[in-house]
Amino acid sequence: MKLMGSRAAVAAVMLAGALASAQAAEKKQLYFVPNGAVDFWKLAEAGMKKAQAELPNYAIQIKYPEQSSAAIQDRLLDDLVANGAAGIMVSSVDPKTQTEALDKVAGQTLLFTTDSDAPRSKRAAYIGSSNKDAGRQAAEILKKALPNGGKCIAFAGLPGADNARERLEGIRESIQGTKIEILDVRADDMDQARAKRNVEDILTARSDVNCMIGVYAYNTPQIYLALQEAGKLGQITVVGFDNDQATLGGIKDGSIAGTVVQQPFEWGYQGMKDMARYLEGDKSFIPADGLIIIPTQIIDKSNVDGFIAQVKTWLSAK
Template identity: 60%
Template sequence: MNRIVMAAVTASLAMGTGLAAQAEEGHKLSFVVNAASDFWKLAEAGIKKANAELPDYDMELRYPAQGTAAAQNALMDDLVAAGTDALMISSVDPKTSTDAFNRIAAQIPLFTTDSDAPQSNRIAYLGSSNTEAGEQAGKEMVQALPDGGKCMGFVGYLGADNARERIEGFRKAVEGSKVELVDVRGDDVDFARARSNVDDVLAANPEITCMVGFYSYNSPKIYEALQAAGKLGSITVVGFDEDPVTLGAVKEGSFVSTVVQQPFEWGYQGMKLMAAYLGGDKSQIPADGLIIIPTKVVNQANVDEFQADLKAKIDSASAG
């Protein structure tokens, strides 16, 4: 596999800082997310940092009116009509959006992040390996439950590639152990439903002894439900992403750990990548179109260090 691991190419991408002088006045770069979530505030901070380094570009993060493929596709059309020169998107449903993505890709450079659309004509995917992230979560659960347990997973879009790959990675990691992922409940990024899914499992499935929050907001909803039911600490939880509630749960020991991505880098490096591409530098696009920014496990031992680094990045972007 020829994919690039972003930790190894940060220096190369930094060359994009010199592209401001080459940029045509008014080049517009857009970053379209899958739904309104605090998770994306970090990507927005990364975009602000990139924009401070490339002030001749107009960079923006846009939320669709709804967390649906139709709303995303309509937003992409609107952005192209308004003059966007390159676009990066986290696809809600890649399988049903291929034609829409190809329509956009025929007009401007199209990149993906977070949830890939490999069957489309996108130029490259920049983000996590969701399969590897799922495997990390599964290994954490196996280590936490040497005697085994029955787990329930919770996620936003069951059909999205990022969800499917995380679940597959988790199942691969627990295969052969005494840990079993019994099922995964989807909520279509409806926060009330995300919470009620956990409540329903607690009421109807007493055999469940572990839970996995596969999307950024799922872990906080798990925390809320367990706290309300008086079961914090009695259900083993591994989460995803760096929501403050999730990090607080890890710090206090209510959650084993959380697998964090780097949305700040998606925004920052994604904008730099698109700017470089528009400037004629295509050397950063690997043969297989995959630019992987590694995920990491945050646990009680490193949560303080992680939070300090996160704050420094956000403060730096705000200062810029």
């Protein structure tokens, strides 16, 4: 009798395990694919965690490409589709060269874009910032910090990606008629060591430069570090994007004029929720132009402390 009871217990455990596996397999898979593995995406992960708690019938994961390469990202997307992805949200590395690959994905699963849109693709919607508006806000910081004009160099991971290109377009449009000019844009392919070297090269070669713009989240901290090592903090006006801790610290100590922050937490949270709504047949939330815009915000010394507190709240979200 004891042996039979033991066998029954083992069978029950095996049955429970099989049921759990079956239930997990039944869950629809939603994925977030960033354009590279940088700390900026930690807030998106926090937003996804909140969405997961509200979407028990879905399994939500973030998948980073091994490198910030369009080809590598395309292969990752193909793998996720082959794995049965119900929906994918992607920040495209290079929308212009990836349109065909993204269309292939969109033909097999639900595709949203975020951060860097691919407007010519067949994606169902874009959820994220208006990068052109963010550029205009960065220009407001520049104009306030440089009332007599300035010679600026911009630093960007992927200048050809829509997010960088549109930010710079927004800045250029808004500084027309002023004495502020962008002399050059230096690319680093999202290699942070290279990003710092780019700044160091400018410090060596261009004594006339009195303004630096960090277009990607990590660019501004690398500008800060290079200026610090060169003993030039406070001598060159720095304006950035996003909310890296070093950027916020530089704003607090006065060595960075300001930054324009996005809301990746909301991209992760709302993006997963919206994909689930779409899969369940509700498309009413998608505007006619397919753009779901989440506003950006200027952070400077006047409001940086409050924003730091908000970031802590996002990161602690359950």
